[in-house]
């Protein structure tokens with residue numbers, strides 16, 4: 001026999017030795033594993049385990065079946081796909097990690113409302129049909145100074161709706177310095193096209209003056225648009241039209257001004273490393289007719305896009321057919337109302353986890369890093385506490401460098417350890433810095449730090465974590 005023939009026959013023998021699913025299911029050890037597990041899940045675990053070995057044999061590995069594989073598959077199937085992770089990246093509004101964590105009040109409200117029925121679109125006073133936005137409109141008016149508000153699925157939807165309702169079939173004037181791509185496929189020129197507007201670019205990448213807008217206005221102009229740069233900054237020889245001048249121009253010409261504010265801070269953020277960011281109220285009081293912003297960036301709430309502005313203009317948005325397609329569900333309304341209440345009550349900085357993380361004090365960060373370090377030291381895991389730079393993230397305040405603290409793990413291969421930590425329960429997502437794995441403590445709670453320490457200790461020892 002040639003060597004390839006012996007190879008083939010060995011492979012055949014290995015494949016033939018694989019158990020059938022029925023055989024597996026009647027095996028005592030598998031039955032023991034299956035206690036407390038539904039039959040379909042046990043069957044799927046057996047199938048996946050056998051399929052995994054078959055794939056390995058076919059790719060040339062000399063492997064045999066082992067019931068432990070069923071156990072691993074059961075563990076995998078028992079875990080939800082979407083689950084909590086510990087954010088040790090130092091990026092507060094990490095889009096891949098779900099952006100803003102919700103406050104305790106928002107969570108309570110969510111579960112209360114989701115458990116049963118709710119008055120989503122019912123006026124309890126008179127039993128008439130109500131608006132789902134009514135639950136947050138008063139708070140939004142009060143917190144932004146605007147006349148009216150509407151809530152859709154995210155800020156991208158808010159922008160699409162606003163452009164479509166106010167300027168479909170017309171021209172929208174925007175500075176070349178603001179034609180941003182936010183990430184996840186949101187590009188201002190594309191959104192403009194989808195909403196049926198014609199983009200009119202003015203100025204240059206680095207300098208745009210109000211005179212550029214003036215020169216671009218025609219009878220077909222439907223909107224003057226200002227877009228927050230969000231995830232990049234223009235520095236050097238730059239100029240942009242002041243908001244007040246754009247507003248004056250819009251008024252003079254009878255053209256509404258729309259600002260896509262992106263992050264939308266409801267209150268100023270005062271802290272080390274934080275540049276001044278206009279609040280929604282600042283933009284509204286400057287006279288901008290419509291302002292759109294995200295609810296899960298600096299606002300610190302659930303994913304949603306909020307549009308505030310003049311009543312007449314918002315009415316046009318509310319009547320547009322896209323509004324129905326983009327509207328939020330009861331869970332979002334519940335979480336958003338509870339989040340906004342924190343601003344009303346003056347407790348946003350402590351109550352909303354994203355704001356608390358952005359504003360965390362250096363002493364608190366040092367104490368957290370010390371607790372993490374002590375737990376690692378007790379298990380003799382080589383590390384040092386280092387100064388690190390955290391970020392706001394979520395396409396907000398790209399230049400903000402938040403001084404932070406991290407634990408750098410020494411003498412372990414960073415990428416491999418990171419993979420092990422991500423596979424843990426709960427997974428820990430950290431940052432690889434110059435071939436070292438760094439755990440930034442800014443987005444970890446005190447309890448998270450202890451859990452993260454346990455996971456690191458197990459991962460370093462090669463134990464399941």
Ligand SMILES: *Cc1c(COP(=O)(O)O)cnc(C)c1O
Pocket residue numbers: 154155156157159182186227228229230231260261262263293294295304305394395
């Ligand atoms: C983030 C951002 C968006 C998109 O917001 P989502 O809520 O993620 O849809 C749109 N415009 C600007 C300027 C942004 O910063």
